[in-house]
Amino acid sequence: MRGSRPRVKPLDGHGHAHNPSDYDAEQEGLLANGYSTGPIPSPFPQKGKGPAYEEGGVIDWQREEAAERERKRILASHRGFRGLTARLADTGSMWLVIILTGLGIGTAGAWLDVLVRWLGDLRDGRCAYGFFYNQVMCCSGLDPGELCYEWQTWSEYLNIRWILVQSLLQSSVYILLAVVFAGSAAALVKFYAPYAFHTGIPEIKAILSGYVLDSFLSPWTLLIKALGLALAVASGLSLGKEGPLVHVSCCLALLLSKMFKQIHRNEARKRKMLGAAAVAGVSVAFGSPLGGVLFGLEELDTFTGGTDVMWRGFVTSVIAAMALQYIDPFGTSKLVLFQVQITDETTVWRAFELIPWLFLSVLGGFLGSLLIKLNARIAVYRRNSMLNDWPTIEVVSVSAITAAVCYLVVFLRVQSSELVANLFMECDPIRGDWHGLCNATAIWANVFLLILTAGTKLVFTAWTFGMMIPAGIFLPTIAIGACLGRAVGLITQGLHRAYPHAWIFWSCPPEPNARCISPGFYAVIGASAMLGGVTRMTVSLVVILFELTGALSHVLPIMISVMVSKWVGDYFGKEGIYSIWIAMRAYPWLPPSEFRDKGETAADVMKPAADLVVIAEDTEGGCELEDVDRVVRMYRFHGFPVVCGETLVGYATRENLRAALDPLVLEDVASRRGRKCTFVPRPVELESESELVDLSDVLEDAVLQMRPEMPLELIVSTFQKLNLRHILFSREGILCGMVTKTDVVRLFTAKFPYTSALSSKSL
Amino acid sequence: MRGSRPRVKPLDGHGHAHNPSDYDAEQEGLLANGYSTGPIPSPFPQKGKGPAYEEGGVIDWQREEAAERERKRILASHRGFRGLTARLADTGSMWLVIILTGLGIGTAGAWLDVLVRWLGDLRDGRCAYGFFYNQVMCCSGLDPGELCYEWQTWSEYLNIRWILVQSLLQSSVYILLAVVFAGSAAALVKFYAPYAFHTGIPEIKAILSGYVLDSFLSPWTLLIKALGLALAVASGLSLGKEGPLVHVSCCLALLLSKMFKQIHRNEARKRKMLGAAAVAGVSVAFGSPLGGVLFGLEELDTFTGGTDVMWRGFVTSVIAAMALQYIDPFGTSKLVLFQVQITDETTVWRAFELIPWLFLSVLGGFLGSLLIKLNARIAVYRRNSMLNDWPTIEVVSVSAITAAVCYLVVFLRVQSSELVANLFMECDPIRGDWHGLCNATAIWANVFLLILTAGTKLVFTAWTFGMMIPAGIFLPTIAIGACLGRAVGLITQGLHRAYPHAWIFWSCPPEPNARCISPGFYAVIGASAMLGGVTRMTVSLVVILFELTGALSHVLPIMISVMVSKWVGDYFGKEGIYSIWIAMRAYPWLPPSEFRDKGETAADVMKPAADLVVIAEDTEGGCELEDVDRVVRMYRFHGFPVVCGETLVGYATRENLRAALDPLVLEDVASRRGRKCTFVPRPVELESESELVDLSDVLEDAVLQMRPEMPLELIVSTFQKLNLRHILFSREGILCGMVTKTDVVRLFTAKFPYTSALSSKSL
Structure with missing residues (x-):
């Protein structure tokens, strides 16, 4: 026996009958990973059940696939009726898990939407004829323009007359419920499923590439993440539900695959199944079945698993989207979340608009990088300060501050998804003016408000993403970008109105008051640029965005803005936010990006x-x-x-x-x-x-x-x-x-x- | 020296000063490939210019990439201003080629459209005030409903009164010009650039994966393929321009990259560049920048080249689409080729419609496989029969037969793209009735005509795809599928009109004469199913189709139909039509699909x-x-x-x-x-x-x-x-x-x- 120098200090508390403490974790890549508050996982979760990988290790794809191959060969060697049924059951079990996962996550996503909407509206008031109706359902069936008396704010419900007391009461309830929601989400996460915090996408990327972290996908995590997510979103914190839904979807798939030992016991097969589930999660989160598949391809890198993985993801994604559409939580019978109205005036865009759009793209790339850097710094600070020991207190305080600040600014007070939907929408006399956004005389006030909203959201998001609470980064990023985009759009529109005959606007229709600039679409451009800067995705981002908005005729500007913002962002640092988190947590995950050596071998x-x-x-x-x-x-x-x-x-x-x-x-x-x-x-x-x-x-x-x-x-x-x-x-x-x-x-x-x-x- | 048994007979005519004729081509994968009429390529096209791969060989990616790495390292080692400019020039040259390729193919695609339209219309008549105007341009500026007297059919131009002579003259010109166009295209291909025949996608797939076939991308091929393609499409043969445009784009990129020896001399780098060009070709062919990228990903497998290849493809695709949109050959300032009108009535689809759609999907999968099998058989028959020696005669006869048959059926007489555009369109009283397609009393006549058209096109396409003429398979496939889809749509609509109160139609609006079924969208579903069956693509097909039609709200049914049709098609044989042609030509191309061994090592x-x-x-x-x-x-x-x-x-x-x-x-x-x-x-x-x-x-x-x-x-x-x-x-x-x-x-x-x-x- 030759050379044996243990170089890494042993993991504590993981002793095993067979081995004394003298071992070396580095030879095969067993990394020391962990969460500050996570339960210490059992090192042998699958003891005696075949290939036992230790939590925190990396699976051996070659070996797992060899095992799967062997199993398939044995299955194929069975003759007669029994063999046929065994083979059918084998294929069937896989598709059954896929179908059930798709249906499950579609349903879960739909109900989550309903729950969030109700909880969120509860901060404002209640429905007169039924406590469990949200504002939209409560006021449904009215003609446009008719006032809704069924929905009562809390001060109306309690019949308070004095305006000062009204505002005090409304703001107190708003802040109190935010704190209660966020605090209970944090407590749930802390005490029942520490892995349910954060977005989950970095971990899923690592797991899909072979990292072993079974407790990350436990049934408890599933339950807590789904529940905590609803509470967290409803609390008005600056976070989204997209990433966590992917995590929920993966938990669900793992739970379902436990029914079939042939899937569950093979780590490679399990991961391929999880890849399909993750795709379905995105599909439901954005109402974008195609975007989900591409997200899986580009960001989760599921394609390395072969074309059949993409295909399964495709199927799961379709099923999940169908389930979502069938349940129809918004009552619109549409998958599209933020519909951009494509009118005849808006389908055409003009070359000069590329100037503000390029400005937005550069801004998005820069702010995206800034958000990443800020978020990483805050995360490191949190870990090294006393905040590390008081995660629930942190969540409660941040949610109180967020709620207090947000209550003051009208664009911040509403839920992010509502804000984004309205920013994406063009002004339309029939639909009414959303919080004065279409008021042509108040352009500068609106621009100021929008920039204020974007700045505040940026800071809050940088802090919130990483707290002990389920939190996605997509929606806040979209909101920041949409605010900036709308602001730039309003300025451009203002310039056009002020100088309709300037040479730069020669391509606009000559009639006075003709519509030429669509600020709603500027918001879409801003959102794409910001998303490009934060996530550094390309193709999937474009697909998600235009499935999200239906802005098909504008796919080219969206592509350009994503392209430019990625270039600018890459200048400040190559990695997107998920890669940064993977690196900070030191998961054994290989970025798919090219590596350039300097002559080393x-x-x-x-x-x-x-x-x-x-x-x-x-x-x-x-x-x-x-x-x-x-x-x-x-x-x-x-x-x-x-x-x-x-x-x-x-x-x-x-x-x-x-x-x-x-x-x-x-x-x-x-x-x-x-x-x-x-x-x-x-x-x-x-x-x-x-x-x-x-x-x-x-x-x-x-x-x-x-x-x-x-x-x-x-x-x-x-x-x-x-x-x-x-x-x-x-x-x-x-x-x-x-x-x-x-x-x-x-x-x-x-x-x-x-x-x-x-x-x-x-x- | 051990064992030396030459096992393959030597390639004739490829002797080289250094080696006697005794050698063995099989050790390293030099396959005997070739075209029946192709010029015998020089075995050392790059003699003395660095790595010389022989035509018909396979490049060594590892070695090429090592060379590129070495070059980059030397470049990085230069200090000072000279080093900086050298590095900038290096990066700049790559992006310059990308930008120029994008602009070039966008322009080429636009002018090709114009040329095809004019040549095609020439078969019908001429413009009174200018020979070089096509029918649409000639009649532009008229109010809807106004008759166009500027466009004269040939019999009007020659002032012929007798109806019999009129029809005789019109049909003779129609057939004669078809034969002239197709014959000259075939002659051009045969005498100047034999590699310009067929779609080119199988060869490009092989080349991108490392096959060496430089003469396939020569400047002559570029010219002849572009010109021949315009003639071939205008001749009314059952073929499309999509695949050949990809070929043209690759030729262009190679020509441009010859300006820079650092790109041209490295086979790996050249191929990465070609991948981006191919993507731009698809982008222009379909007016679908995103679909192009996905086509590159899924069908051309460019993704194995790394994320930077996808990124470059993305950029090239955007530039090409912008160039196309700027030139705007159709005068619509839209990229979308076949716009599906999404009205409020058509955005909603009903669950019962899944029944006809599933039927269409199964039919598409089956007919797609049939088309592949038929086409392969005809290709083999052509090679082994006397047709092999008379390719031009074959083209001339087939075009004469096609023209004669097509003149008789109204849906066949128009160009495929016009047919498809009209089949995708919903009936609309304002727009008028296209050849009686919307006539509610003639449902069965229309259904019969549509099925006849589909059947005829299927046979003609199976024969045409593989003749000595540039020919793509996409558009004819779409046309076949659209005919069948529209037929099924008409039947469903007819049933609904006949039995509006049947239980299956309960989800339709209750008013009599309410629109419930949109036969135009059935045509889209038919086209997706047929394309799925023929090409076996999945994600990229869906993206192309809905970028093509703008049917965003219907992405789910499109996905389902592609999914089902692929399943059905795979039952009859796993390979798509391009893989079949690669196998028939024995290119050293590895399908990305999974291989299952039976225990072999x-x-x-x-x-x-x-x-x-x-x-x-x-x-x-x-x-x-x-x-x-x-x-x-x-x-x-x-x-x-x-x-x-x-x-x-x-x-x-x-x-x-x-x-x-x-x-x-x-x-x-x-x-x-x-x-x-x-x-x-x-x-x-x-x-x-x-x-x-x-x-x-x-x-x-x-x-x-x-x-x-x-x-x-x-x-x-x-x-x-x-x-x-x-x-x-x-x-x-x-x-x-x-x-x-x-x-x-x-x-x-x-x-x-x-x-x-x-x-x-x-x-």
């Missing part, structure tokens, strides 16, 4: 052979069975390279070694002493001299070997594309070293200042 | 070490320089594995070996005789005894080694994901064999009956 990053724990046998006589057993018991690595002399023979996982050794070492000490084993099948004459136990079946089939001269860039792209766990390096057959996924992830995150800032302290 | 497909031509040196003394030189001269393989004793040392390309050997072997015979070389750097004391030339630098850095026990499925997916050329297999350091891309491609195509049916005969 594998030799520069690999752990050299001398530092590896290997199982070594003599070229002549094999190796002692007891030595192998000792190595396997002593180290908790995922596996060990096997060498014969110095020649690399292969790689054996600890689990397979234990399975092979356990029956052998059960024999009495005397008989096993001096017994030898080999991993290299030898000719008979050699074996006859002493009884060698042949362990060559234990070696993994799917092991990649490369030359240490391999350029680092190619190593990285091999890891990215094949989803590998490790690569062995050899020169003329002799083992030189090993590179694991962790080493490769470190290459990406090393230069980022906040890497691991949120991960190291807790465990 | 690499050992079952690899070429065993004994059959490989290897460069072998002794463990002690290296090998004779002359022996290495002889091997390199004798075999035209891309490279050779190098072994020391039996241990695998690495892989050396023939090109690098020649570069290293040529200076050495130029010395006089006496001094080089007995001189030895080695690929293994040895300790000094060994080298002193005789002067060993160290060739270890010649070895490729990026070589993958695996165990022969590796499951075949994993081998295939490694090839797919890493775009590899070969993998070496070793056991305990000893070379066991090699698998090349060709071997892997053969695994996919082996079971398909027409594999290589169009490739083996010509060369």
